Amino acid sequence: MMSPLNSVVLYQLGPIPITQAVVTTWGIMIVLVVGAFLLTRRLDLVPTRRQAALELVVVTLDSQITETSGARPGPYRSFIGTLFLFILVANWSSLIPGVEPPTAHLETDAALAALVFVSVIWFGIVGDGVGGYLKSFAAPNPVMIPLNILQSLTRVFSMFVRLFGNVMSGVFVIGIVASLAGLLVPIPLMALDLLTGLVQAYIFAVLALVFISSTIKDGQPEAPETPTKKEI
């Protein structure tokens, strides 16, 4: 068994090493995009069961975004939803024999965390402007600026480490157990790994949404205080 901390380079594309995680990611991308394309080919006004299930996914995601951030789901749906689906499918790809989930490698989780970091900046600037985004570091008061900057880095780092640790550990444990106790013994652990994969995908997506929405809220101007009776 190979260490999950090491990346397996399958081939070299010029100076770029193509690792197994990257190839698996491409496979997941193809599966997701082709699957989505096939599923959404014939969307009608009167939905079929398939369309109803797809709409249920979208509506559930939209309601989650609305409940969490209080904002319209449109701008965040694609990013948050794709993050969730990719991480879920990547986590569950460990069930296919011979396939190692990309999320069990540092580079993939770091890339996801980096994307969340960039998206927080992007959505913060789009939502509140550059000034508003920068102002979000001064919430609740300017004394907190260093801590907020540190927090914006550490929370992303914690996301990356959490996802990597959970998935890697699952794969690692299953690998050890499988090597020790044969074929059937790891099955309960694999089932547990399915649950862990789902939970981790959900946690990663929700945290990304919370970070984005909190940045936007902190960057917005403070609401005027309720006027007193004397002012009225």
Added chain:
Amino acid sequence: MTFDLWALGLQAANVLILVWLMQRVFWRPVAAAIATRQDTVNAITQTAKATQAKAEAALAEATQARDGIAAERVKALDAARSEAETAAKTILTEAQKKAETLLATAKTQIEKDTAAARKANAAEASDLSLVIAARLLDRLNGPAIQSAFLSQLVDAIAELPEAEQATLTDTPTGIEVVTAKDAGALRAEIEQAVQSAFKGKPKLRFVTDPDLIGGIELRGPHFSLRNSWQADLSTIRKALSDAG
């Protein structure tokens, strides 16, 4: 433990591309389908609301029209009733007037008929009484009565103006002496008394006329001296007729 920055960059690019692709082939189409259905449902709801509002407006209009028709019907019925009452009053008044006129006419006619009947009855009664009287007098027509009538005739002749007496005396056709029955034995006496009364000798011709009932009359071409029961009864009838 190794950390491949190329892999980091590739994975980041992969996920970004995946986000973009999924947005195009999954999230946007499904969200658009949901939005389309919501829009359709909203449009149908709006149409249904508009149709309902239209139906309610039509119902209100129909109700108003029905109320209007009912009010118009009541008005028309009132007008017809009033007109009928007026017409009935007019007809009743006219009928009353006509009845009163007919009644008055009938009363007048009845009064006229009553008067005429009374008059006719009176005339008939007088005629009957005269007939009775004539029959009674006819039975009394004896010589004493004739003598009385003769003396009355003589008095009447004496009352005539002398010129008239002379004219009658000179009448070439003579004077008719009319009696109810043949004078018989009184003829000479009558002739003598008449001639004495005329103070001359007129030509006398005796004629019998049963209609006289009793009495002696003188008649000429232009003269008549009535002195009989018939003359008296005629006078009485005339008097009764004039009185009636």
